[in-house]
Structure formats: structure tokens, C-alpha cells
Amino acid sequence: xxxxxxxxxxxxxxxxxxxxxxxxxxxxxxxxxxxxxxxxxxxxxxxxxxxxxxxxxxxxxxxxxxxxxxxxxxxxxxxxxxxxxxxxxxxxxxxxxxxxxxxxxxxxxxxxxxxxxxxxxxxxxxxxxxxxxxxxxxxxxxxxxxxxxxxxxxxxxxxxxxxxxxxxxxxxxxxxxxxxxxxxxxxxxxxxxxxxxxxxxxxxxxxxxxxxxxxxxxxxxxxxxxxxxxxxxxxxxxxxxxxxxxxxxxxxxxxxxxxxxxxxxxxxxxxxxxxxxxxxxxxxxxxxxxxxxxxxxxxxxxxxxxxxxxxxxxxxxxxxxxxxxxxxxxxxxxxxxxxxxxxxxxxxxxxxxxxxxxxxxxxxxxxxxxxxxxxxxxxxxxxxxxxxxxxxxxxxxxxxxxxxxxxxxxxxxxxxxxxxxxxxxxxxxxxxxxxxxxxxxxxxxxxxxxxxxxxxxxxxxxxxxxxxxxxxxxxxxxxxxxxxxxxxxxxxxxxxxxxxxxxxxxxxxxxxxxxxxxxxxxxxxxxxxxxxxxxxxxxxxxxxxxxxxxxxxxxxxxxxxxxxxxxxxxxxxxxxxxxxxxxxxxxxxxxxxxxxxxxxxxxxxxxxxxxxxxxxxxxxxxxxxxxxxxxxxx
RNA sequence: GCCUCGUUGGCUCAGCCCGGUAGAGCGAGUGACUUGUAAUCACUAGGUCGCGUGUUCAAAUCACGCACGAGGCUCCA
Numbered sequence: 001x002x003x004x005x006x007x008x009x010x011x012x013x014x015x016x017x018x019x020x021x022x023x024x025x026x027x028x029x030x031x032x033x034x035x036x037x038x039x040x041x042x043x044x045x046x047x048x049x050x051x052x053x054x055x056x057x058x059x060x061x062x063x064x065x066x067x068x069x070x071x072x073x074x075x076x077x078x079x080x081x082x083x084x085x086x087x088x089x090x091x092x093x094x095x096x097x098x099x100x101x102x103x104x105x106x107x108x109x110x111x112x113x114x115x116x117x118x119x120x121x122x123x124x125x126x127x128x129x130x131x132x133x134x135x136x137x138x139x140x141x142x143x144x145x146x147x148x149x150x151x152x153x154x155x156x157x158x159x160x161x162x163x164x165x166x167x168x169x170x171x172x173x174x175x176x177x178x179x180x181x182x183x184x185x186x187x188x189x190x191x192x193x194x195x196x197x198x199x200x201x202x203x204x205x206x207x208x209x210x211x212x213x214x215x216x217x218x219x220x221x222x223x224x225x226x227x228x229x230x231x232x233x234x235x236x237x238x239x240x241x242x243x244x245x246x247x248x249x250x251x252x253x254x255x256x257x258x259x260x261x262x263x264x265x266x267x268x269x270x271x272x273x274x275x276x277x278x279x280x281x282x283x284x285x286x287x288x289x290x291x292x293x294x295x296x297x298x299x300x301x302x303x304x305x306x307x308x309x310x311x312x313x314x315x316x317x318x319x320x321x322x323x324x325x326x327x328x329x330x331x332x333x334x335x336x337x338x339x340x341x342x343x344x345x346x347x348x349x350x351x352x353x354x355x356x357x358x359x360x361x362x363x364x365x366x367x368x369x370x371x372x373x374x375x376x377x378x379x380x381x382x383x384x385x386x387x388x389x390x391x392x393x394x395x396x397x398x399x400x401x402x403x404x405x406x407x408x409x410x411x412x413x414x415x416x417x418x419x420x421x422x423x424x425x426x427x428x429x430x431x432x433x434x435x436x437x438x439x440x441x442x443x444x445x446x447x448x449x450x451x452x453x454x455x456x457x458x459x460x461x462x463x464x465x466x467x468x469x470x471x472x473x474x475x476x477x478x479x480x481x482x483x484x485x486x487x488x489x490x491x492x493x494x495x496x497x498x499x500x501x502x503x504x505x506x507x508x509x510x511x512x513x514x515x516x517x518x519x520x521x522x523x524x525x526x527x528x529x530x531x532x533x534x535x536x537x538x539x540x541x542x543x544x545x546x547x548x549x550x551x552x553x554x555x556x557x558x559x560x561x562x563x564x565x566x567x568x569x570x571x572x573x574x575x576x577x578x579x580x581x582x583x584x585x586x587x588x589x590x591x592x593x594x595x596x597x598x599x600x601x602x603x604x605x606x607x608x609x610x611x612x613x614x615x616x617x618x619x620x621x622x623x624x625x626x627x628x629x630x631x632x633x634x
Numbered sequence: 635g636c637c638u639c640g641u642u643g644g645c646u647c648a649g650c651c652c653g654g655u656a657g658a659g660c661g662a663g664u665g666a667c668u669u670g671u672a673a674u675c676a677c678u679a680g681g682u683c684g685c686g687u688g689u690u691c692a693a694a695u696c697a698c699g700c701a702c703g704a705g706g707c708u709c710c711a
Contacts, residue, residue, distance in 0.1 A: 001711095058711060065711095135711065220645095229703085339710095527668045551667090552674085559672035573670055585671075595671075632661070634645060 267308020
């Protein structure tokens, strides 16, 4: 429902011509006038169809509130379709308009302009500060359902849920590894500047971005990713190096999940808004989804893999012997139509890649046991990606009831990371989970973003009618865990780049982990005549090697290798051909303007790199080996 | 919905205030050099200055309108 309220000296209308949807009216209603009245121009929207009674109730209370403020007891209800681009059916609109009229007519002098007619009107607006107000009214169930549907992953992505969250009463605390809960005001955060920033960010709920964060320039300069003007905002293009890094991260998380016992599946990207299980809440808040029309059907693009996996679970025959039952999907993509101003670089996107794992557990005991294991798993995954415990802040959120019966679990979580963590506790359960944690990366601009998360979901098994057979042969509802071991893949890249930017400011030399570096070894021949030998050396190296055979000075080639963050730079000339060793600049051990150079054999370099990338996925060089034939992407 | 700022070769930007037929660096191409660790030298190509209208002898420059982008505010019962 869209409302435009005008406090007017008078309002006057006259019907001209009826449209096909016009309501039948008496002659007396064909014109009307009210002096000193509040005029409510209104448009009933398709979103209101789900609950016309609720819409009526809320609209009436809004109008009454304003009528009281402007001290008038005359109200003109005026249907005005132009307020919305998503109108309800005429039938519902008339129903709602009449309902509002009836509800108000007891206390006020009410007139209602007829629906579905072309009308001439004149109005005189009083012009005082309260005389022009607009309101959008949304059905209550929307916010509630949206909260419940904030099923997977990053806490901040479904802002409907945030709205509910912002009205929920939260108790904030700091939990220290010794198990003490501290009031935030009484806890000295000075030794923990990043936690301080995270706490400020969380509690103030201020999420505006003032300037482009450093990773935006880096993602372009390193030719990883870029904005795509031909698409919608927040849908990025990835150049070969970016695709490589993404692919390695995706494969890594999948490998880890497989080792953990998860089965990889693939589910559709788009769903029918009218599917019985999805319909009841989805078609009420299309705002946050991409919706697309396919022939006559309304589809939406998934914002997580929950639907697909739960729909599979629903159809499965599951025994208690199969539990915990874990499935994972690398969702390329999940789509969320985030508000324009919230999109930034790789931090927050409208299309992103998220590993989404769900575990069906027999009961709360098994769920808690899994939760612990997945907490440790997440720490390990991020650590291997290059984001360590010191690089993020832990938030643990739960209901009071859950805390009372699981104190030991929660204290152990703080003990594991061995530093203070932020606690948020609710008296009552507003959401589908009773316990969740996230690891939050705090970037160079003090903005926090969630990476890994695990949640214990006590609602969706019921909603999707998922059950398993217990030892007595009876059907039971499982408890469901949601887990994104790394968080969104793009966001991991963002975190790595932001971390590198912060380290640069501290005087360190920035780089990506070797297993993620697009070029692992760059060989620079001293002159053209060394190229053949360089090619031989490159074949002794079992990694991503490229050769800078361009007609440039050594100095320039070395500088460019540095600007690309190449971990190992090798210069080869006559000397190397003679003694069989190579000169290697090791980026990880260099300082700014202090290159660390060693003279070793190709075999030694090879085994060093092999050790560094052991156990990680590997892909071949995504670009031409010889730089002279490589294109520039911008 | 409102406000501010921006839009000039592939990229980054100058020129606009005080109108006089468009500039730099990087990148690209060609040639020279055959090179030992953070930018070798020279030359060449490349722009109807976001779109439209107006003012003017003359508009990248001034005015108005529009489009797109970035940011902020408001709203998000």
C-alpha cells in the first residue's frame, strides 16, 4: 500500500469517464468536496493481496495517526494508481478501500472517491511541515517471513531480516576465553582495536560506505575482476587471473567439505514463485530477489542453496543411520538484489559464489556436536586460504534458553580462538536459529563483513517437511545446520586484498598465498639469446611459470613482476647457464626496497614451492606462458 | 523522492572559473639498443570532449534539459 497524505484547505473531485475496472456507484458519489480535510491518495499493491485485512488495519492506523497530528476529523480517501508500479487486482483494491472507509467512518467524517474512474480534482495543500507525507505500508508477515528466510550464510544479506533484527531486543556482551561475560561498557577494548571497530560497526548498525575501499583498485590492477557496465550493478566480470583464483578457492572448499563427509550436489538457479512450499512467503517480498518472467510463470533467482537442498531432502528416504547427512553446493551464483548504495567491489555483490552446506542431525545433541566440528572446520578453512584468527573477529549469537543449557559449548568457542568475542543474546527467538556464529573480517575502512558462519536451524525441517526414520521406525524431524565454511568466495578474495593493502601500509610486501598466485614463478631472461635456456629451466618447475620475453629492460620487468605480486622472480643470464643455479627473489621474505635474493637450483625452488602448495588444488597457468603474446585487459 | 559530484583517446587525468578549431602520462604499434634486478631511447597511431537544445561570429568551456555513473540524505509502518 502506497499512501500520500495531504492536509488540505479543501479537496474536490468530479468523475469524468469510467475505465473497464470502474466500480458501480450512485449518482451522489460522482462528485465530492471536503473542507479542511486530510486527503489520503492511495494505491493498493499486489503485495497487499496476501493479507487485505492486515493492510486495512495498518493503513487505518497510519491515517488516524496523521489525522490526530494535523488535528482534523475529515478524511478524503482517493484511489490514485500512479503511486505504485505494482498494483493489486481491482477486486482487492476495492475491498481494501471499502474496508478502510468502514473502519474510519465511526470516528471521522469520511468521503471516498470512486475507484476506476477518470476524475478531475483540485486540492489546496496547506503547506505546513506535516501537510505532505508519504508512507509505504507492507504486510506484517513479510518482515516475519523474511526473517525466517534468511536461511544461509552471511548475516547481513537479507535486509528484511535485519529490520526485524533491529527491532529485536539484543543484549551485547564480550566473552573472554576464561568464560567471563562482560558488559561492553565495562570492558576495555583498547588492546583489541579490530574488535573495537567490529563492535562499533555491529551495534551502531551503520553500514554506509564513504569511499572506495583499497581492494577495488587492486582487483583491477591485478587483472582479477572488474565492474561490468553491461550488466546490473554488483555483477562482476572475472578476467583469467580472477577466474583462476576463484576456481582454486571454490575447489579447495569443495575438497575440504568432501573430506568432511559432505556430498556435492547441484540445484537450479531459478525457482517458481508459485511452488507450494516456496510460495507462502516468497511472493510476498519480491523486492530483495531478482524476479524474471518466463512465459507466463513468475520465477525468482535463488539467494542461497537452501531451497534446492531442502527440496531434495524432502524427497529423500533418510534413516537415522545416515545422520548426520551433509550436502554442499558451490552456488555459482547466489543472487541478492542488494540496495544500490550497499554494493562495493567484491565485498558486497548482487551475484556471488557461496559454498552452502547443510547438515541434517538426529537431535540437538548431534547438532551441537556437529556445530563444534564445523566451527573448527571453518577456522581451518580460512587459515588455509590465508585469513588467520588474528585477521577476523568472532561473533556468537544465541537465544537465552540455548545459552543456559549450552554454556560450556559457547565458552569453548572463545577458548578455541583464544581472544575476546562479541556476544549477542536474545530473550526470545526472532529467527529460525537458536545459535549461530560468524567470523567477521574488518577491513581497511573499519567495515565488517561476515565470512564463515554456522547456524543451528530449528524451523526449516518443519517448513520443508523433511524427516528421517528413527530406530523405532517412526518419522522424526531432524535439526538442520547451515554452514558456509569460507563465506562467499568473492568475499574471501576481498579479504585477502584488503589484508594485503593493510599490510602494505604497515611496510610489508603484499602478496597472495603461493597456491593462489596466478603466476607462481616469473622468469626474466637477461637477453633474447637466453630464452631457449629459460624455457628449459621452466620445464623443470612443476607450477605456474611464465617467461617475460618482452623487449624491455631487466629493471622494468622485475618491477612489473613485483607489481603483479609474483612470489618468485628468477633472472637468468650467462652466469646461470654456466653454473646451473638460478637467482631467485623471494617475495615472502623481502621487505619494501629490500629484496631477498638467493642462488639455488631449479630443483630446490621446485621442491620449496611443492611444499608450499601441498594439499591445495592446482590449476595450470590461465594465460600465455610468454608475456610478449599476452593481451592487456584494460 | 531529494541533494552533491562526475562523464575528455584502451587506462588515469589536465584544460572549463576569464569561450578562439584538444593536452599529458601510462598503455598500444614501429624502429634502435641485446640489455644483470623498482620505469632504455626515438618516432607513430588513436578523441565528432556522454546526448540534445539554446546563447554566440565562435562552445570541451556559458545556460537549460536528458541519460548514465559515484556518493550522501530521506524512506525502509
